Amino acid sequence: MSDITLALDVMGGDFGPRVTIPALAKALNQNPTLSFLLFGDENQITPLLKKYSLTNHPKIQIQHTEQIIESDVPFSTAVRQSKNSSMRLALEAVKEGKAQGCISGGNTGALMGLAKLLIAPLPNIERPALTSLIPTMNGQSTVMLDLGANIDVSNHQLVQFTEMGNIFAEIMLGLVYPRLSLLNIGTEENKGTTQLKEVHQYLKTRLDLNYIGFIESDKLTSYLTDVIICDGYTGNIALKALEGAAKNIISLFKKEKADSNICRSAKSYLLKAIFYRYYRKLQEINPDRHNGATLLGLSKVVVKSHGGANANAFYYAIDYAIQQIENDIPNKISQGLSQLDKK
């Protein structure tokens, strides 16, 4: 593993440094060869670094800025606010080659827009797509894109998402000829929007791709496919519904665990064992472990964490960036698309 330097938008997300610094500490602990460039308010960062015994750490550099991009402003406002903001400085560090990847939990629209402004898209890519690995019920992962970068897409862009997802699944999941599916409201050919019907017919003719047809959103985690392709509006709606349901059910069990008088009074190892088994099963499908969406199609690795991520989830977003850098994803996507073009 070569040394990796990551640019961190420390201020991004709902909780800023209170989440990003503990996540950084965990990542450094897991992988001491990492280096970090931190962008944000030194007055907030320094005490937290001290708390995690990272004061003057040789692998951490801080670039102070008090400027942040607010989470709820439209891109046009965000871009005007962006000069010297923690997010923009982190992206510029990647652009300038000071870091191989950037992680931010900030304003998605701003991250997407600034990344496109600052970091070149790969040749032939019209629109980068937010791409995640989502957990499946059998403990595997499925690639899903776009998750919110593009509200409206053309047929051609949807086909590109399919091609990029195909390559991403080959590399990140180690698959040969991954199964590709379009997200739709039914599996029959006559279902869905005109766009989906047209792209479905086209993909059926693409014998270089293992396109297996439509998939419905109740099967997202069923491991019936390896790549789920959709426009960013649909993907965002589907993934958030899935995550919301998972989080709500997990919270129900956490509450039950805390409340249960039966459990407290019993204090039995047997009971604890059972709770642990339940709990571990739930952890397997815990979206925290799959936090991090990458802007696939850019020439560098840019990862968006959930704004509401906790430190553990933000750690996984950092890890997701590391995996992509180690696998040289941007170059592999570029090479893969060139090969598809020649067919």
Place this chain on the structure above:
Amino acid sequence: MSDITLALDVMGGDFGPRVTIPALAKALNQNPTLSFLLFGDENQITPLLKKYSLTNHPKIQIQHTEQIIESDVPFSTAVRQSKNSSMRLALEAVKEGKAQGCISGGNTGALMGLAKLLIAPLPNIERPALTSLIPTMNGQSTVMLDLGANIDVSNHQLVQFTEMGNIFAEIMLGLVYPRLSLLNIGTEENKGTTQLKEVHQYLKTRLDLNYIGFIESDKLTSYLTDVIICDGYTGNIALKALEGAAKNIISLFKKEKADSNICRSAKSYLLKAIFYRYYRKLQEINPDRHNGATLLGLSKVVVKSHGGANANAFYYAIDYAIQQIENDIPNKISQGLSQLDKK
């Protein structure tokens, strides 16, 4: 409670009479004043009625037909196939006043299209919308529409869905001034499609409605709103993602329950009590209990069950039709819209 007659498309859904007849038996058992008109294959129906001791039951009439509408054909094909089909005959019984409501688990597009052909929409209604009560984490319900009847909608139709949902929530949930929300990929004003931004701005001016803004799909079951409004494509994607997650997690626990050697060896009442508590919690959010989507905006009650519903879930679809008939929903929607028109 006045006597209610329901027309049942016995053949609709993935399992036909094997699901619909046991559900009918349960409904009759719960409410002996109900009457049923059954439409389907007598050779399949009769043995099942016998199994549930309902042979020659005075409240059950069978109209034999072997014709069915297949689940995976487009509406244009379905309508040509529909003559004497179990679904069409059930709808015709409602049209002719022989039954007050109709329940089918068959082809959604066909049910929607035939219902519109055969049963008049309410005055001023452009498009009926598939409407369900979805469960919330605190044991309440939220109205959600459209869930798949209309792939593309106009701004005006989305406003009508809002108005219908408002009245439906007032009556079915017993609320005054129910909270109304548009489903979107963010809660900020600049998020989402052009249509959503425009309808959002319009609804803010409607002081007769308690419109509270956008809601994201991870909050569907959070009881932050009483009515969730969206186009049918988005609603279908969101609800199926939610249901899929819930079903998958429940199946995880069912499997665990069956597998657990710890549990089998313990045979402890304490353990059973805990499993029961977990199980009951899961049942509260079990989508089975909330099966049934109504085509709101028609002059009669037409309920679509999930195609894959089990007998218990189909029973809830029957119950959903009964509740709407008892509450005189079509007339109340019509009266409510007329009053809104006058404002």
